[in-house]
Amino acid sequence: MYTLKTKGHFDAAHFLKGYAGKCANLHGHHWTVTVEIQGETLQTDEQHRGMLVDFGDLKADLKAACDGFDHRLIYEAGSFSETAMQALSEEGFSGRAIPVRPTAENLAKLFCDEMTAKGYDVRRVEVYETPNNMAAYEPEDKDQGGH
Template sequence: MYVITTEASFDAAHFLKDYPGKCHNIHGHRWKVQVSLQAETLGAEGMVIDFGIIKKDLKALCETFDHTLIIEEGSLKPQTVAALQEEDFALSFVPFRPTAEHLSRYFFEALQKYPVLSVDVYETPGNKAHYEL
């Protein structure tokens, strides 16, 4: 089995509503996303896939979150969202709790046109979530 891995990163804030710890407050991370692709055989060009192709799509996905506040849909009062929008803050709404675990699955599913083996999402250099089937 051949496996290649590429990565991209983004800076974003999030919070975990009703979490019984510090993470219920808005805080930021330098998120790093590593995607591993697999193939049993190589294409005619001798590659699983050209790194530039997967890197472009991964970077585009990361850019949708870059310098935003990632918010779980329904986790803020409508007037809070309106106030943030009135201040012209960049907001990214997601239908899941914005943890590294859920983000790893999000990136895995978003890149399914490729032979994705796994996705790792790092919240910090020493803490990551891993998703694979």
């Protein structure tokens, strides 16, 4: 089994509604996302001969995923009032609503799902809120096919 791993970054704010601690307050991180993909067969066409996937493609796809969060407020859909969202929007702030609480664990799964949807056989995704705090997600079904 061959594996490739690449890393992306984004800066974003979030908060954990209903959490009894300081993370209930709006705060930001310099997030780091690592994606590890796998496959058993290397490509044979001349351009990609000997590669599982072109690193350039993998990096571009991860960058696109990270760019969707960069310099935004990540929040769980429904956790802000319409009035608050309208006020933020009128001030030029951009947010990114997601269907789950914006924890590192949930973001790891969201990135895994997005990269899987792009055709990658994802082995593991790691999301770092800080250099020392990381959550990972590994899909149960590793036999997904893909790139």
